[in-house]
Amino acid sequence: MELFDRVKEQAKKRGITLQTLAERTDLSINSLYGWKNSMPSADKLKKVADYLDVSVDYLMGRDTSEMQKLDPEEDKLVVMFRKNTADMDDEEKQEFNESLDKLMSVAKDLFERDKKKK
Template sequence: MSTFENIKRVANERGLSLKQTALKAGLSENALYRYNQGVEPKYDTIKKVADALGVSVDYLAGDTSTPTPVKSHNAQPVELDQVLSEEGMAMFDGQPLSDDYKKALLTMLNGLKDSGQ
């Protein structure tokens, strides 16, 4: 599979269109379509897309079958309420969470916080 096909497949698995993926990666909304026309993406671009999709650059390039990027020891903490409130990808057990599940989790966490637990 080409890098473009891998990007398209992973984006689809995450419930994202190519336009949404590009915007999430900080690219123009039609940037990814160029890679279907034989333009070879630069490493920096693939890195942005890989980060937006939560996979490694090697996975998008087809160099590994392991989708998860190696975790850095310097990883920044993530505000779970923000992740669950935003559009885009939140995953559990390798599968994207639906908006309904994200809302239910956010409601449950807020309930626990309000009850002092």
């Protein structure tokens, strides 16, 4: 499998199109498709690898193991987080994360309470 195919596969796995990947990494779609025939610059490759949460070595085919294996439910949460925070800076993402943590705590308490009622 070649670089472009790995990028395409990882994007699909995360439920995003190549167009979305290009937009979220400040690349053009043509740039990504150009990876079929030529090697991108290191900074572009790193941006895509970081966004997809895999190593540059994985994308280049030097390491066949993905950087981090998630179970399907965890993977869905990562995709959801990225979709909802795509336009945020690091500080906004941190605040969003803190709010999400509080919300999940409340949801867990409600879940436990409902479970005890059954």
